[in-house]
Amino acid sequence: MPKAKIGLSMLFCLSEPFTSLLKRLENVNVNYVELLDEGLHTLDDKRVKKLQKIAEAHNIEFIVHSPFADINIATPSPVLQKTILKRLERSISHAKQLKSRLWVFHPGLKTAVTSFYPGSDWQLNIDSVRRLQKIAEKHEVDIAIENVPEPFPYVLTSVEDFSRFYNELNDELGLTVDLGHANINQQIQAFITTFSDRIAHVHASDNKGNYDAHLGIGRGTINWADVARALKQINFNGTIMLESIKDIEKSMERLQKIFS
Numbered sequence: 001m002p003k004a005k006i007g008l009s010m011l012f013c014l015s016e017p018f019t020s021l022l023k024r025l026e027n028v029n030v031n032y033v034e035l036l037d038e039g040l041h042t043l044d045d046k047r048v049k050k051l052q053k054i055a056e057a058h059n060i061e062f063i064v065h066s067p068f069a070d071i072n073i074a075t076p077s078p079v080l081q082k083t084i085l086k087r088l089e090r091s092i093s094h095a096k097q098l099k100s101r102l103w104v105f106h107p108g109l110k111t112a113v114t115s116f117y118p119g120s121d122w123q124l125n126i127d128s129v130r131r132l133q134k135i136a137e138k139h140e141v142d143i144a145i146e147n148v149p150e151p152f153p154y155v156l157t158s159v160e161d162f163s164r165f166y167n168e169l170n171d172e173l174g175l176t177v178d179l180g181h182a183n184i185n186q187q188i189q190a191f192i193t194t195f196s197d198r199i200a201h202v203h204a205s206d207n208k209g210n211y212d213a214h215l216g217i218g219r220g221t222i223n224w225a226d227v228a229r230a231l232k233q234i235n236f237n238g239t240i241m242l243e244s245i246k247d248i249e250k251s252m253e254r255l256q257k258i259f260s
């Protein structure tokens with residue numbers, strides 16, 4: 001039976017400077033780490049070199065999460081779309097340099113003009129995803145789109161949205177299942193069973209079903225035994241990244257236990 005690997009997303013320290021991220025990486029006791037190419041942790045060539053050294057010294061495999069603040073791949077503005085894709089290509093190329101197994105990104109968002117042009121956001125989203133796939137192929141990086149939570153106006157949030165999206169895309173594109181996000185839609189099991197052969201990666205944090213609080217594992221309403229059973233059933237052998245922002249040590253222990 002293949003086993004899932006447990007890793008740690010550095011989201012919990014995104015408010016700290018990059019130097020402090022480096023210090024933390026020297027001391028993490030996991031082999032899989034997700035970096036966020038965002039905010040104070042935004043990647044550049046110099047930083048990538050430092051991260052490469054740490055990865056080698058501490059036997060860490062990285063996964064890169066794309067920038068997400070003000071990044072709307074379904075923007076109706078051609079000039080913004082071009083800029084955003086350029087920014088995302090830089091992120092993908094840094095992911096390649098870091099030998100990242102995967103690059104995780106969010107779907108596009110609806111805007112103030114969406115209602116005037118019904119369906120345009122949907123089309124723009126698919127168009128940008130296709131472009132991202134080409135860019136990723138060029139850089140030889142696997143990419144995976146992530147399910148995102150209500151109430152943000154993302155073009156895709158539910159299992160139904162993602163099913164329609166994958167049917168229209170008609171291409172291989174992995175899915176990052178964010179369990180916390182799916183819990184808000186009450187669709188954890190539905191996401192895991194519907195997209196069993198597309199799930200490339202899992203984000204794990206807890207919440208009470210009301211908003212995306214990124215609580216420690218066991219602090220919210222997610223039934224973790226059910227999650228473990230469902231992921232075992234589909235033989236998931238990718239990485240489960242702890243994405244809580246509090247109770248990190250305790251949550252890591254719990255995840256190890258749940259998926260052992």
Ligand SMILES: [Mn+2]
Pocket residue numbers: 146178203243
């Ligand atoms: Mn996530």
